[in-house]
Amino acid sequence: MIIECKNVWRTFQLHSGSSLLRERLVNTLTRRTGQEFVALRDVSFSVEEGESLGIVGRNGAGKSTLLCLISGLAEPTRGSVTVNGRVAALLALGAGFHPDLTGRENLLLNAAMMGFSEKDARSRQDEIIDFSGIGEFIDEPLRTYSTGMGMRLAFSIAVNVDPEILIVDEVLAVGDQVFTAKCLKRIREIRNNGCTFICVSHSPTLIEELCDQGLWLDSGEVVMQGKIRDVMQAYKGGRIPTAGEQTG
Amino acid sequence: MAWRGDVRFLYKQLILKDFRIRYRNMSLGVFWSLLNPLVMMVVLTFVFTVIYPSKVPKFPVFVLCGIIPFNFFSLAWSNGTVSIAGNAPLVKRVSFPREVIPISTVLSSVPHLFIQLVMLVGMALIFGIHPGLQWLWLIVVWILEIGFVCGLAMIFSALDVFVKDTRYFVESASTVLFWLVPIFYDFKVIPVKYRDIYQFNPVAAIVLAMRNILLEDKAPSPILMTKLALVSVLTIAVGHLIFQKLQKNFYQHL
Known part of the structure; x- marks a missing residue:
């Protein structure tokens, strides 16, 4: 089992924007606890090594929160x-990109954050630049790049890290057809090499093409999990399956 | 956290990033590092040799020994404090050990510091001070001082995520410290009963140590070094604890 979520809850305090001292003091003194919003409610599932999981659900279903928990950005409440x-x-x-750095400088910085070693990053950089198709612009500051170029660079780094688990949140939608096709091909290669893949997407075709397992979330709860085809069929039909159909 | 990367490479890249961003947009570049302490030195020397004549010999070197550590401290402390909140997109979207952010922010002020120290050594030579073996103590005191500021940055950057007033507190505290650190006055004019407390302030301690080394041609006293080491190690330990405790909730509060 490469990923296992057991009875995961994640709640968020509403009005947590109140980070001024005065409000904090008032809240502490009056013992007022803000309202809570439950982003994930008792979610349990597991992913085997080499599997690829597609997560579907409406906006606000908790998909991104779940990805954040898996990638270690946040911890479960319970x-x-x-x-x-x-x-x-x-x-x-491009979360870690800085507009004043050149493409190459951003590449190395991002590679370091993604977990490359210095040696790997330097030996792979030509491959990554080549994959991104950015060419000679690589030594220009990032602020001169188009949105598509920045996106291609970020994606090229992520798919070249040789991760054991690759997590992608709705980012394949940008970019031209040629590049998207190249990315899909690369993701398939990574999967075939035994990497575990998790993605969130609102594109049914993409998800059915890339994933073999599916997880359907709604209002923070698991509606259904199982073979991607079954999950997508139920999801597209908007039909809540009966208990008997929910087979892993 | 499932991050298993190369921390040294990450530090290097983050420090390079800060350094590049800081100097790329300045036409005078590294010269700015020298200009500020030089101007301060000239102004303070003018005030304390012409207006309020001070008996301290080699006053420019004396005052630089105060300005340089103080500048480093206040810059690194305030940058470190806002580092987590200022890198919110990074903290929320890319998973790598969080303490790397405040620490690398502090470390990225080190090249700046180094340039100023080179200038200070140059000034010392101009004023006829001969280098000696005790100058090696400079390395020890600076390592302790940088460690101290890293600890502070961990504490305050974590607090700043939850209470935005932290950064304003840090600003005011820096201004207050300018007067409480013996920058333009001599440690000897401080009444004896306050001296022990003074030495526990690592910024004051490093100013004293630098003057011992450069102006009095002797190694800093063991008591002073012990206090500096104690406070630095303690600050790092407390900083680490607080940071580890608070970072769990960064995601929600950023």
């Missing part, structure tokens, strides 16, 4: 998340 492998998570494109 329950446990166990991950046994090196994770490369692409949750927001």
